[in-house]
Amino acid sequence: MKFKYTVCFLKQGNRILMLNREKAPIMGIWNGVGGKIEGNESPVQAALREVWEETGIRLNHFFSEGVVEWTTSNGSVDGIHVFLAVLDQSLDYPTPIKTREGILDWKKIDWILDANNLGIPEKVPHYLPFLLNDEGYHAFHYKAGGIIYEKSEDRE
Numbered sequence: 001m002k003f004k005y006t007v008c009f010l011k012q013g014n015r016i017l018m019l020n021r022e023k024a025p026i027m028g029i030w031n032g033v034g035g036k037i038e039g040n041e042s043p044v045q046a047a048l049r050e051v052w053e054e055t056g057i058r059l060n061h062f063f064s065e066g067v068v069e070w071t072t073s074n075g076s077v078d079g080i081h082v083f084l085a086v087l088d089q090s091l092d093y094p095t096p097i098k099t100r101e102g103i104l105d106w107k108k109i110d111w112i113l114d115a116n117n118l119g120i121p122e123k124v125p126h127y128l129p130f131l132l133n134d135e136g137y138h139a140f141h142y143k144a145g146g147i148i149y150e151k152s153e154d155r156e
């Protein structure tokens, strides 16, 4: 199934480039960069474009990707396309940077995944470890209570 939004995590060593969001949805929260898929774009094309627009970083592929689905309160299924890229250590990208979308800054992976961190989207600590550990495509279904199951489902 194809959903409307992408989220991209750019990793360099033990840190990830995160965006403290200026706008709704999830205003004020630290998330990966991303946005709406436009026109006929594939999720990957949209993700590469959003990374370029929001960070100025040109990527040509992702290390891992996936889809995170959940059932909404009215019973329909919604979801987002998620991506992880590994940046070369030689890339020098000083932060913080204030942009129209919010504040970009490097955050330690341990900080992002800390169980006491209220500043990141609730699903991130559940799916990000899979993207970090395993190359390729992943599919997740998020259930209330906070568990994401990895499904053995092929990309459409």
Ligand SMILES: Nc1nc2c([nH]c(=O)n2[C@H]2C[C@H](O)[C@@H](COP(=O)(O)OP(=O)(O)OP(=O)(O)O)O2)c(=O)[nH]1
Pocket: 005, 006, 007, 008, 023, 024, 025, 026, 031, 032, 033, 034, 035, 036, 037, 080, 121
């Ligand atoms: N709509 C929505 N977006 C979500 C959820 N969880 C989550 O990480 N996101 C991410 C996906 C996108 O990276 C971002 C929302 O997109 P956005 O506000 O940056 O993009 P937009 O296309 O509406 O705005 P723009 O890029 O055209 O300025 O939040 C969610 O539950 N709903």
